[in-house]
Amino acid sequence: MDAAELDGFREFVENRSSALLRTAVLLCGGDRHAGEDLLQNALVRAAGKWQRIDEPEAYVRRILYRQQVGRWRLKWPRREVSVAEPPEAGTAGADTVAAAELRVVMRQVLSRLTARQRTMLVLRYFEDLPESEVARLLGCSVGTVRSTTHRSLARLRSLAPELAALDPARTEPRPSRDFSPMEVRP
């Protein structure tokens, strides 16, 4: 990289690393250190091809997703995932407390999914990407996205019987919208 490209790389990392780290930590089941490793590795990869990358963020995200679902990752030793204690109930109402407890349970069971299952849920429900885009990003078919998502949700229910209290009638993934904001370049 020449000096201008180095500046551009530093600028990109400064501007986008916090947002990318949020996704990386989710992909790692809430493990901040693993998320930082994942992001750092993706950025090292991007730095090596910086001159040829048109859309740096899309490129880094794609590496994050693919690193996480790659076969090697399945062989990686499982880390101990620390989960924060439930927030104090304080003066909040009973519903709020119940919802907060359910989210704590959900955090724990999300960390017990396989990397591939978790990545699918992050793409579908955090990034809100439609199935076709998830398929394109991960290099698999829409049918695979659909079945993996379905199995991931079923796995969550089996890991946490508390979730059975939630509405069982709506178990199909909700359709996501296509929402690419228009980008105008000077």
Next chain:
Amino acid sequence: MNVEELVRETLREQAAAQGPAAPGLADRVLAVRRRRRVRRLASVAAATAAVVAVVVAVPMLDTGKGDVHPVGTVGRDGIHAHPDQTPPKDMIAAGRSALAAYYTESFVARTKDEGTSERTYRLLDTRTGTYRKDGRWSHVAVAPGLRTAAVLERSLPARRIGLLDLATGEVERWIPVDHGVGGLAFSGDGRRLVATTYAENPDAQFKKRNPLTGKDGWVGVHASPRTGFLLVDPAAGTATWSRVTNGPGVLGRADFAFTRDDRLLFARIVGSKDGMEQFYDLAGKPVTAPADERHLRWDVGARLSPNGRLAALGLAREVDGSPGRSYSSIRDPRTGKEITKVRGAQLLAWADDKRLIAWERVSGLEEPYRARLVLVTLSSEKVVPLSGTRMFDDDRETVEWEPVFVRR
């Protein structure tokens, strides 16, 4: 709620709880890359093999051409511009800063002698990348990262603070407070919230006769009803109140906000110069300004550059023409000495260390002032329009909309 919605909420909550990436990441990445190149020629040291192995084992990817473009993704220019839109309909952003919301302001008479100035917000729907009207709130502060906003209901001072999910528009949690709140601001890391407390609505206005003209007019409260602030931990739902004694320069609404390092608070005061600020510690005691913030102005929202080396200050020069050109001052934060001037009449937010989002005029100096959001660059005359030209009511001296910029 079903399982998918709970997954969505949990992931968002977990993401919002993450602090920013540690500084110096780019340099660490470049160092790892240099080491990796060296190690290709030498044997790999066992202690650091894991990191390198991870990199080597990444499946080979193409150059990224043809990649899809998920929400929030930006190209190298990092610009989302809509120069045909006023008020904006679609997301406006440049570099690290995004227009998270904007509001309009109007006067609402409650009785024949009393009323309030009220805001109506349009918030960025992060799922569609568009702005959506949400008339429920009198005051909104968006957390860095654009996932969550803290909101106050219409009646001020408010007795509870809502945490709003910007993707769904639903309040995820209410935090009851034992002091009435009138203003909100998040810390730079998004983990704390300062809620300014008031004994009465700080936006109340009263009909008074002007002794000079003999005509009735609406005027705001003179002595500020500000009582102090609550430091709120949004994740835990807890809040601690501190009393702040108002000095003579505290008038009307004077909301607190965090300094760059989140260790102190500041609020505007009216004094010998425009834009003056008073700083406070987190117990509410007045303190001297931090060395790098003592030259800043509360009415210039951009404040310090991301690397902290430059201070954005006020309008320094105007040049007539069609349209006219404005220049604002960029100063050394510690000495206050001007380093350069940059295009723009009002510097609103830094896009990165070299570019800022600003209001810049589209009219000549002799014409009524009309401005649009633009992206300006240090050491450059280049001005990139980001929004359409904002309308201005010359009779009422009110603007069509006010932007709220937040770090993405």
